[in-house]
Amino acid sequence: MKKYLFMLPVMLLVSLSMYGQSTKFSDLIYFTGLSNGEVYNNLLQGTTFRQDYSVNVNGRELEYFKNITGKPNTEKIMVGDYTKLYDGSVLRTVNYTSTDPQHILNMISQAKRFGLEMKFHGADEANNIYLFDSSFYHVSIYLRRDQTSGLVEIKQKEYLGLE
Template sequence: MKKYLITIVFFLTISKVEAQHINFPDMLSLVGAPTEQVVQFLTVGKRFQFVSSDMSMGYPINKYQNRWGDDGFRETIITGMGSVIEGGRKLHVLSYTTTSLAHINELIVQIRKYGYPLTFKGHDDTKNIRIYESDLYSVTVYLPFGKGGYYSVEVHEKQAVPLDY
């Protein structure tokens, strides 16, 4: 019994854990959330730290990055982007970027699991592009050609069409 315990402890000690710090449901809940809620969720609840803020079109655009650790990968989240539509409502965009292909692949699995069908698959000069859509959100995944580089996911709010009765 001691052999098994020692073996398990040995493998746990030498294994490198590379945990994804945000998942797809988190992204959906943060895309239109107030800045205070985003800050609280990312900096207290997750392993991110606030990096910078920029005012664009009167709205703060905030950048957060994971704290460097033994995991050796970088994750960046940008919130506050978007466009103002008629009536003054803002359609928000959340951007997630990582250096880990495994994290992007896990997010793609989660996107499919949540029932978002693939509506576009193509590429430009530098990356593959996949778009998944629902009635409320459009999710774009960017996968650069070759190894390395930055992989990213953008969640865009869609304009809801009001029903007239």
């Protein structure tokens, strides 16, 4: 009985120091279909991210969000980059960066579970590179070879359906 009483506080202390990833791959996919204002509202309702800053680049309002829970400032999300098509529709891009390599590894496994097909896995001088593809999205994941940070870039693709 004494050893159980000892283990309970130890387990509580360990669980207090644990933290999780602030967002999931499916959330990032969801953000590609939203405007900047809608992403802003979603992230603020979740209370794990807050807006860091926004900047206007070539007429596009890029908004940067950083996490405020767990290990603050380890995760960032950038929205606002897009490609405008000839018919006026917009294909959005969402970038997620993390200084925790485990978060990037989690994103790789979540992308596989999401049903995306891995088209390429390789490396260059600085990064391990993972490219995933589906009919609707192109996903590039870069994990620094020195395990210091990583990037997930999700781009919407133009869907050419038959009418």
